[in-house]
Amino acid sequence: MSHLPLTRASVEDAHALIQPHIHRTPVLTNTTLSSLASTPQTTDALKGTQWEGQQPANPKFKLFFKCENFQKIGAFKVRGAFHAVIRLIQERGIEEVRKSGVVTHSSGNHAQALALAAKSFQIPAHIVMPKISTPSKIAGTQAQGAIVHFSGSTAQEREAAVAEVIAQTGATLIPPYDHPNIILGQGTMALEIQKEVQELLQGNSELGVHGDVRGIDAVIAPCGGGGMLSGIAVALHDTGVKVFSAEPSFQGGDDARRGVEAGERITTVKTLTIADGLRTPLGEYTWKIISDKSYVKGLYAVTEQNIKDAMKLVLERMKCFVEPSAVVGLATILYNENFRKMVEQEAPEEGWNIGVVFSGGNTTIDAITKMFADVPEETKEREEGVLGSDGKRVAENVAG
C-alpha cells in the first residue's frame, strides 16, 4: 500500500473517507469526575508510592471523554481499518481487492474491525488466530463473515501463517497499528474531539467558559502499539493542543515512556497488565512520531490499582462500560503526581480542558469479576473515595 504524508491534512482526508462507515461517538462530561480530578489527592493516598511525603499537586481540569467504547465493534480500531481498506480499493480497484482479500494476525479489536470493514465492501478477510483463542472469540470473528486461519501462539508462528495465507490468496496484509494509513485513520478521532468540545463549550455556559471559547487544551490517550496516539499527535501537530501518552507500568508495560527516556525504541514487551490492549511495543512509524516531543509532549504510566480505581469510577459514576485499556488516561489524570504537578504549573488559573480518550469497551462481566475479585478490603474503601461536599475526597453515590 502507498500512503499519504503524515499530516493533519491527510487525517482530514481520511476522515472524509471513513465518516459514512463509522459512528461519530459522543464526547461526555461528568461533574463528579472533573471535580475529583481537580481535588488534591490525600497524603494518605500517596503512601507507598514514589510520591510519599510530597505535597499533593492541585491542578484544575475539565474532562471531556471521547467515548470510542460506543464506536462500531466497540473500539476505535474501525477508523484505521476502514481507512486502510478504502485506500487499498482506491489503489488496486475493488475487483482486484475482492479477488485477493485482506489478512491480519490478531485475536483482538483489530481483527473485528478489519472483518467489518472488509464485509462492508464484500472483500474476503483472512484472520489468523492462535488455536488457543476462546471459542466465543473465534465464533464472533466468523460471525462477522471472516475466514479464520489457526496458528500457534508465538509471533513467529502467527507470521508464518500469515505468509502462507498471502502465498495462497494474494491477500494484502493490513497491520494493526504500524502503518501510515492505520495511523491516519485512528487520528480522525482528534478532529471530532476538537469539534465536539467546541460545540459543548459554546452551548453550555454551565461549564464555566467566560468570554471567548478556548476549546481543548490537551488530549491524553492510551498507548499500546501507538497507532491511535500517533494519529492523534499527527492530527493535532502545530495546533497548540498538547498530546500526552498514558501506559500501564506493570511488568514494564510502559515501554514507550521508557524508550523515549532512554532515547531508543524498546522492541520487546512481556507484560500481563490488565490493560491487555496495551501489551504491545511501538512500531517503527509510531516510534518516530511518539518519540518526537513536538508531537507527544509527555509520556506517563499508572499502576494496575490505578487502572482498577479509574475503571470503577467510570463504570459506577459515569455509567459507561469500558475496558481496562481505555481508562489509563483518566488514571494518569487522577493518580499520577508527575502529570498533575506538570498541569498545575503549566495550565492557566482555570485549568485545562482536556480530552480523555476511552479507546474501547470490549470486556465482559466475567473478566471484570475476575479483575476485582482479588482486591483487598482496604483498597475497596479507598476506591469508593469520591469528592464530598467539604471538598475532600470521600464516599458519595452520585453521578454526573
Place this chain on the structure above:
Amino acid sequence: MSHLPLTRASVEDAHALIQPHIHRTPVLTNTTLSSLASTPQTTDALKGTQWEGQQPANPKFKLFFKCENFQKIGAFKVRGAFHAVIRLIQERGIEEVRKSGVVTHSSGNHAQALALAAKSFQIPAHIVMPKISTPSKIAGTQAQGAIVHFSGSTAQEREAAVAEVIAQTGATLIPPYDHPNIILGQGTMALEIQKEVQELLQGNSELGVHGDVRGIDAVIAPCGGGGMLSGIAVALHDTGVKVFSAEPSFQGGDDARRGVEAGERITTVKTLTIADGLRTPLGEYTWKIISDKSYVKGLYAVTEQNIKDAMKLVLERMKCFVEPSAVVGLATILYNENFRKMVEQEAPEEGWNIGVVFSGGNTTIDAITKMFADVPEETKEREEGVLGSDGKRVAENVAG
C-alpha cells in the same frame, strides 16, 4: 401539597419547571439489540418456560433506549423530586420551606434525588434510613448535604421516625412515588423520548424510515411503585403511543400485573428480586392510572435469568452501565413470548419503534459480581447468544 390534574398539559408544565435542573438524557439506538429483538427466539430457548413447544413469535422492533442511567444521581428520580420541591416552594414560599424542610424515608435513589433537589434550593432535607444501611450509602447521603435520621428496618419503624421528624421540624413529606407531583415529574421523560426519537428518525435515514416520519409507536417502562410508569402513561394518554409495563416475576414481584389481572390492587409484596428498585407495591394514585387500560395497555413480567441476560447484553454490547431494575423492559421485548406475539399481531409490517426506559444505573461492580457468580456454565453460553450473520441467534462480539 396541592397538585395539578394528571394530564399531559400538567406534565408539560412540570417539564418547563424542572428542565434547568436535570439532564436531558440521550436516547441511544443499537443495531445489534434491535436485530436480536427482531429475531425469533430458538425453540431451545423456550424449553422449560411456559411457552415450551410453541412456535416462537417473530415481531419487528426498532429500539430507542432512554438512558436515565445518565441522569443526575444516576436515575430518573430527580425528575419527580425536583418537581415536588419546586411546587412546594411555589405554594409555601421559599422562606417557609427553608425553615421547615422536606423529609422522606428511603435508602435508595429517591433519597439521593430529594437531597439533591433540596440542596439546590438551600432547603434542609431529612432522610430517614434504616440503621443497618451500608456505611457508604449513609456517607453518600450525608455528602449530598442531607440530615440522616436512623430508624429500625420495618415500614412501621420508618414511618414512626418520619412522624417524629415532622413533629420536631415541620418538614413536608415528599413520598417516593405515590403523589401526583412526583408522577407528573417522572412523566416528563416521555416528552423527551417523543422529541428525541423524532429527531433521530428525521436525521438518520439509516434507520429505515420511508416517507413520513412516524415517530414512536410504544414505550415500555419498569414498574415498581409505579410513579414513573404512571407519569409516562399520563404524558402519552390519547397521543396514540401505547404504554406497557414490565416487572420481575420472582416471588410475586409482578404485583401490578397480578393486581390488574385480578381487578384489585395488591398492597403487600415480599420479593428479593435482583431488580431491587421494583420490590414495591403500587400506591393508590399509581394503581388508578396503571389499572386503566386506556393508560397502560398491557403488563408483562420476566424471570431473574431474563433480567441477567438482558443486563449482560446492555453492559457488554451497548457499553451502558445499568442497574438490574433498568432492563426489565428490554428483557420483556427479548424474552416474553406473550409480549412478542402481541407485537407480531398488532404492529405494521415494518414493526414498532419502541421507547425502552433504562431507569437508572446505580449499582456497583461488587453487586454485579455477586449477581453473576452463581450462573451455571450452560446458562453462560446461552447468555452469549447474539445474532449471527446467518440470522440465527449465535455468539458474536460486536457493538452497535
